[in-house]
Amino acid sequence: MARVRYVKDVVKPAGGTGGVASASMRTSVRTFRAVYETDPEIVAALLPQPLVPGAEPQIFMQFAHVIMHVSDTHKIEIGATTVGVASEHEGTKGWYVLSMPMEGEFVVITGREYFGEPKKIGKVDFDKSGDKIKVAVTRNGIKFIEMEGTIGEAKGPADFTEHFFCYKGMPAITRKGGFDGPVFLTQLDWERKYTNMNKVTGTITLHESPYDPIIDVPVKRIVEMAYCEGGSITSGKILREVPAQWVEPFWHQRFDEPGTVGIEVPLESEKKVANA
Template sequence: MSQLRYGPRPVADTTDGKVPNREVAATKIGAWSTSLTATFLTDPGVIAAVLPPPLEPPAEPMVKVSISRVDLGGGRAPFGAGTFAVAARHRDTEGYYPLLMPMTTEQAVIGGRETFGEPKKLADITLETVPEQSSGSAVRGLVTRMGVGIIELDGTLGDELDPPPSGERLDYYLKFLRDPGGAGFDDDPWLVYCTRETETRSHRAANVALTLRESRFDPVADIPILGPVTATLSERRSQQAGRLVERVPAADVLPYAHQRYDDVSPVDTRK
């Protein structure tokens, strides 16, 4: 009989006592990505309204949007990734709380959601640059979900910039699972710190217009753009590490659980 692939597999011994996790290992590869990233200021009240406890509004109500093409190398096809995040604070740390992390592959979605608690969803993502004779290179990034191009960055590339120094950035996630009995969550959620050590090898200014389109599934259009949009196109790679920081009472997180799920239930009675 040939090997039954659904059967048990041996667990490799490790010196640190940790069980090997392919999803965590994948975050250590350090694949290079091309990322079009834009930031803008929004209403401080909006930031406060979308942050679940124990996160709090930061001093500056910043929003960060990125659309990326990730090159896995080894002859493997690149995949698309994105982030729509608001600045946040937890105790004495400053970071970002992503409201949406669109991905083009199921593997990227499942690993991120189950292991780190990342709010990932499947989407169609394109990022392209097109040389133009008169005005340099055009750049366009688009995230499409449920038939709507919810996030679009469109403009031209500007001057080459000095790459920012390598450093660490912090994202906050809330890791939870629904109770199959219908009683909210199956346990109190965890607040997760996800740190990324990032290296940049090219960095270029971009003059872009940011469009956030209406969607009942991904209400990014509810976040007002109040001020100029600053953007760059970068080639960078990062390695991430996550850690469980503290339990959060389920009652505090339940009102925000909808941020992670598409409301396409057949029992939905809303018009």
Template sequence: MGFRRSPEEVAAVQATLADVEFVGGESLSVDFLTRPETIRDILPAELDPGAEPRITVQVSRWRSNCVGDFAASAVYVSASHDGVAGDYVLTMFMDNDVPMLFGRDLYGEPKKIGTSTLWRNDGHMTGVLERRGTPLVRIEADLGPDRGPTEVVGRNFNVKYALEPGAQALAGPPTLMMAEFAQRTTVVRKGPATLELGGTVHDPLDSLEVVELRDAVYVETGMKATCVPLGPMDADAFLPLALGRSDHWPALSTARLPV
């Protein structure tokens, strides 16, 4: 092993990343409806809003064949592209840098570092996301009986891009990506939930208005992941959304200029 991978090591990396699998997953999620104008504002122009103005908040933990064990949280926005329904990933939080770099570099997922925790007490489930000491998500759910195994295919839309130094523009057109997840779910439990969304200038989850809250869903699941590019996007139009995926750099200044 070294900083220059051997041909055998390159082949091993490529084989691993061509057969990505996440296993032993536990996920607590809750959907809510917000205002249609909110959905349009946070979606890239190349994506259409979904059938209803739905946002999904999820807290989960996983094992994998490529990035080790990790805990994660995410916010998804119902969307479609050329008639194919899926979810646009608004923001994601990983508990370490390995899954963060994997998703960001390969799939274009908008990942940051955050602490995600799941607790279960019989039929009651709690999911919490914190970042830099600020609570951003808290889901409380009272779960009903197991509804049995299912198999589904989930689709996520992401964007791969690079910023020019100084963030005056993107370094070329961004690429719209679609990830597919073939899920084999062994346990499904649903029940009434409460949802608290916090926020900071860097992570304004509290700006997402909850108009109608739905039941929570808890699953135990595994999934195979694949991802393909869908095409180039308008760089100028996406720049404000690209900057919204990062922390707000002006608020992170610790320097004092001489007077």
């Protein structure tokens, strides 16, 4: 008998925990979260149909230090960053995932293929010393987001679910635009089980990067910041199929295209200044 592990016996149970792609894998998480306000016109421009802007023009940022307990004796530690845009779909409030750099090839691959998450490999710094916390994410040698702050008042434990929207599709093999097959809008449901949350007072700094142009989504006002410890359980579902043309102008975000010029978005705030 010869064993060939490139082929899986789908009849026999796999045994063990199922590995890093297992939906039931336990995680321990430390996070530095923030929500900031930006220009409403920019929020509207960032959202592919059928998503619509949320009640407030807000951006969600989360830096996480994650320990994945693959087995009782094997654990993997990674850093992860999530940037989301406040949005809604048919009454469900959530965040459209704009950017998701993180450490670890396998988490990037599984997130993109299972859920449609726009993950990319990046270096995530997560430094907590006493009541001081500082985080940053770097890609292509450019540090493009930094957050730092002072951890303050304890808010106690928290148990809640957050929703995130992504698009899942297979770009055309011709590489001339379009898709090979349908494109789906997905909803991710992240159950937060935090043993403690603390308010944070701090700052968000965005830097220019042609690969990750988050600086085009400026910080007008920080709404809230928090430091959390605990765990998360993630799951997802398909919401609907969408026409390819709805997402095609946004799909380049999943790749590094530093030559992308982008679009011009008129701002109401600029009009007020010009008319003053």
